[in-house]
Amino acid sequence: MKISIMHISDLHRDPKNPISNEALFNSLIQDVENSAAEDPPIPPPQIIIVSGDIIQGTGKDAKKPDEVLLEQYEQAEQFLGALADRLLNGNRQRIVIVPGNHDINFSKMFSALKEINYATVDEKKRYELAGLICASQSKFRWSWGEFKLYEITDDTLYEERLAEFIAFYDRFYGGTRTYPSDPTQQFDIFDFSELELIVVGFNSCFLNDPWNRQGAIHPRAFSQACDELRKRQFRGRLRLAVWHHSTKGAPRQDDYMDTDFLQQLVNHGYSLGFHGHQHKPELIDEKFAFGGDRKVNALSASTLAGGERALAPGGTRGYNRVVLDTDEWQVELHARQMANPDFLNPIWVKSFLPNQKSFQSFELQQPRPVDPSAIASQDLPEAEKLLREKRNEEAAVILEPLAPLHDMAKRLLLQAFVGCNNNEGIIRCFAEPFSPEEIIAVCDALWEKGQRDALRVILARPVVAEHQDPSVVHIRTKLLGRLGE
Known part of the structure; x- marks a missing residue:
């Protein structure tokens, strides 16, 4: 069986390059038609994966941020709904969506903080605070721009920094899916039984904010999702995971996840992962480090609609088309890139990968046999x-x-x-x-x-x-x- 997936990410639209829904939608539909006639042909998608950063978001001092975010999410909902109507016979359950760091309401995050005047704190207390800032799941935040220390004092308000994404999620799926505000519950399972495939969407923005930029998934959310997959109806299925943040970065970067997450995916029987955030296509082949020959492959997509400042050095806008062959247990990764300079009306073409081809084939890890x-x-x-x-x-x-x-x-x-x-x-x-x-x-x-x-x-x-x-x-x-x- 062949399964075709469209993987888009980082839809955040630069206000200086405000591409319309109509132009973005038409460009993708045209590329689906064009790619079906290429060699090798790419089948139309049966599933669409959206790996975070649905909107551009707002800054700390934005005026009426809730209204701005609502408007951006409405635009995203119309765009993704149109893709579902045209490519998936209107079935929105075939679109998998996860949040990204741009989807956070920074105004609510800042409202949950209280400044700590460390200048009045004695030396012993300062030493303790320095350790707490770097502690796991720390509630303290250091602002280098202001040279100030803050503490999260309102946990409920801090967790509401994804409230607009949660409302968008509920609207998009018509109430058939809901997204919890509790970080320990922030995962969703998409069961494609006719394809013998399951996709789990994770929130990699646990404790993520402008002053704590690294990606993370709440450990309990990951554990509960894996436990759900032990249920009878999910046994023997091919497992895919979706999240937002990349799993590596440059030496001076701090906005990525611990690479141990990929080892966790291998350990729990996932075969493929999809993410964005780094605004460039990439294929990671992660072998299990603790014995055996299992692996997971992680696929990164570029930004679909980001402006020039959002592009990786030397990069372009892009997205991925992925074809799974569960008879031969092979994957074809087709990276697509914007070829023209018009940010308001893109043309998508083949993107040549490091292997000097327009696609890359690799082995698909088979599901574990059922005991x-x-x-x-x-x-x-x-x-x-x-x-x-x-x-x-x-x-x-x-x-x-x-x-x-x-x-x-x-x-x-x-x-x-x-x-x-x-x-x-x-x-x-x-x-x-x-x-x-x-x-x-x-x-x-x-x-x-x-x-x-x-x-x-x-x-x-x-x-x-x-x-x-x-x-x-x-x-x-x-x-x-x-x-x-």
């Missing part, structure tokens, strides 16, 4: 609980894939099918009956469904014809009489 014994230990207790609650149909859904592998699951499945009068299920799963309970259930089901010839075959089998259990003898005699034999 049947681990599945049984997780699912059997849940199925037994459902049976006790007389929720037989739900229990049968859990038990049917386990029945060929586990005797207890097989016995419980028969109980579930009998409990909900599922004769089709009994005939399908117990066509080779062995125990008295199975023989009786299959014979009754075949009689009820009018499958007389199949019933005669079952009754003639030695396991039934020679069975000495009184209940089997009784059902055999009764049914043979009905069949006139």
Whole structure:
């Protein structure tokens, strides 16, 4: 199966180069049409990934920042909605969105701070404060521009610095998805079951603000997302992750994530990651450092609509097209770049990668094989609980894939099918009956469904014809009489 993904990032539009929705939308649609005729052709996207920085945002002293942000998000919503309508048959659930540092309301962030007059603090206290500034998840902020020290004193207001993004997210998905304000819950799972693919969107702006610029995902958010993926419906799926910040930077930069995050992705079975922030395309091949041969590949996209000042040195606007082949377990990364100098009306073309080609192929890490014994230990207790609650149909859904592998699951499945009068299920799963309970259930089901010839075959089998259990003898005699034999 081939899966085509459009990866766009850093949509923030420079006020000095205010490209319109119409021009940006038309340029991408034209490129989708053009690239379908290239060699190799790029299929139209089935999924669109937006890896943060949806808007330009505002500065510390902006007038009416809430209104400005609302206007920017409305523009972004119209643009992304138009892409969904044209490329995804209007299905917004096929667009994966995460926040970036530009999506933060800096005015709310600054309102959550209180200045600390360190000049009046004794030397011992200053030493303690210096350590607290650099501590993990510190609530202290140092402003080099002002040479002032601040402390976050209103945690609720500080967390509301993403309130406008959260409102945009809820509107965009029509309330079918909501984005929590609690950093420990800031992830979302997009399940593409027909593609056997799952995408998890993370917020890499945990504690991120202008005076604490590094990217981070709350540890509990990451852990809870990984635990969710252990659920039955997600097993065996190809796992993709999306976040905003890059995982490396230049020596004088501080606005990137700890590279250990990629090791965490490998450890938890992710195959691909998508991010932006650094405004240039890049492919990272990260091997697991602690044994085994698993890996993850991280793909970075350039800025889609940033102005000249937002471009990386020597870089251009750009975005990525990614094609996954889950039959051959290969990936094609196609980087696209703006070729013309008109920032208000871009033309997208192939971007030649370091391999001197317009695309780069690499191996796609396969999902981990599912361990049947681990599945049984997780699912059997849940199925037994459902049976006790007389929720037989739900229990049968859990038990049917386990029945060929586990005797207890097989016995419980028969109980579930009998409990909900599922004769089709009994005939399908117990066509080779062995125990008295199975023989009786299959014979009754075949009689009820009018499958007389199949019933005669079952009754003639030695396991039934020679069975000495009184209940089997009784059902055999009764049914043979009905069949006139």
